[in-house]
Each structure stands twice: as structure tokens, then as C-alpha cells.
Amino acid sequence: MPRWLVPIVILVLVAGTAAEEEKPWFVNVATEAGLAGVRAKDGIFTDLNGDGFYDLCLDRRRFYLSKGGASFVPHEEHGIAYPEVTRVPIGKTGKPDLEKAKKAEFVPQYLYFADVDNDGDQDALYGVRSVWEWYDRSRGRFITIPECDHEVRSQVWLNDGTGKFTLGPASRAV
Numbered sequence: 001m002p003r004w005l006v007p008i009v010i011l012v013l014v015a016g017t018a019a020e021e022e023k024p025w026f027v028n029v030a031t032e033a034g035l036a037g038v039r040a041k042d043g044i045f046t047d048l049n050g051d052g053f054y055d056l057c058l059d060r061r062r063f064y065l066s067k068g069g070a071s072f073v074p075h076e077e078h079g080i081a082y083p084e085v086t087r088v089p090i091g092k093t094g095k096p097d098l099e100k101a102k103k104a105e106f107v108p109q110y111l112y113f114a115d116v117d118n119d120g121d122q123d124a125l126y127g128v129r130s131v132w133e134w135y136d137r138s139r140g141r142f143i144t145i146p147e148c149d150h151e152v153r154s155q156v157w158l159n160d161g162t163g164k165f166t167l168g169p170a171s172r173a174v
């Protein structure tokens with residue numbers, strides 16, 4: 001290596017370190033945002049109440065409204081239902097495994113937001129994955145296991161524009 005190359009390399013490294021100290025890549029603002037101690041696996045930002053600021057939905061069931069883009073406050077009056085259901089898993093042979101049955105709050109596998117009725121606000125699409133069907137190889141088709149059916153189905157929830165949802169008419173008919 002030529003001798004003149006060594007000082008240049010050191011200068012670049014020093015310059016890079018100084019820049020990183022001045023401007024960190026990540027700043028934790030959870031406390032200032034009103035979310036100190038809040039844990040979640042996934043989150044969706046969408047404007048639930050139409051005020052122009054992104055609100056937050058965590059883990060498909062906890063809602064927060066933005067206070068002018070500065071912080072978030074819990075929004076519990078959203079109206080979306082999370083019923084208690086009995087979950088009965090399907091055993092390897094296609095029989096319900098009643099010993100592993102558990103009662104728990106039902107949280108949909110998917111919760112997305114879109115303006116499905118074209119009135120300008122974000123509605124909620126509540127997606128339920130079938131856990132009551134089992135693939136029977138001998139018959140080459142899925143069969144329903146009634147004991148494993150918690151009876152909750154995919155639904156559309158319509159927003160009234162303030163972040164309060166009611167079950168959509170098509171969902172009631174299903």
C-alpha cells in the first residue's frame with residue numbers, strides 16, 4: 001500500500017464518526033408521542049377521524065388517535081367487535097382436539113383500512129382465516145370440522161368519519 005493512502009483513510013473514518021454523532025439514525029420518541037411502554041408486533045398508520053393526521057392501529061386491535069400530529073391518545077370507542085370465542089384446534093387426524101380448547105378474545109388475522117363505501121373515510125376490513133376446515137387427503141378435499149368453527153367471519157366495518165365503526169350491511173347478511 002502506498003504511504004500517502006493511510007492518512008486519507010483515517011480522515012474519512014473520523015469524518016464519518018463525527019457525522020453520526022451529530023445526526024443519529026434513530027431517535028426513540030415513544031415517550032413524547034404518548035406511547036411509552038406500548039409494545040406491538042405490527043402497526044398501521046391511517047387517518048381514522050379525517051383530521052389530516054395519521055392515527056395508529058396496533059396488533060389489529062388497539063387504536064390511537066393523533067393529537068395534531070404531536071402525540072397519540074388511546075381510542076377505545078372505535079366500535080369494532082372482538083368477541084370471546086372458544087378455540088378448538090384440529091388434531092393431525094382431522095378430529096377436534098377438545099383437550100386443547102381455550103376461550104380467548106378473537107383478534108382477526110388481518111385488519112386493513114380502505115374507503116370501501118367511497119364516502120371519504122377509512123373503513124376497516126376484518127379478515128378471518130378459516131381454522132375449521134381440514135384437508136382430507138383420502139377424499140382430496142377440505143372438510144368442515146364444526147367443533148372447530150368459532151363462527152366469526154370476515155367483515156367490513158364502516159367508519160362514520162370520526163373513527164367510530166359499525167358493521168357493514170353486507171357483513172350482517174353473511
Ligand SMILES: [Ca+2]
Pocket residue numbers: 046047048049050051052053054055065066
Ligand atoms: Ca387522524
Ligand SMILES: [Ca+2]
Pocket residue numbers: 114115116117118119120121122123159
Ligand atoms: Ca368510507
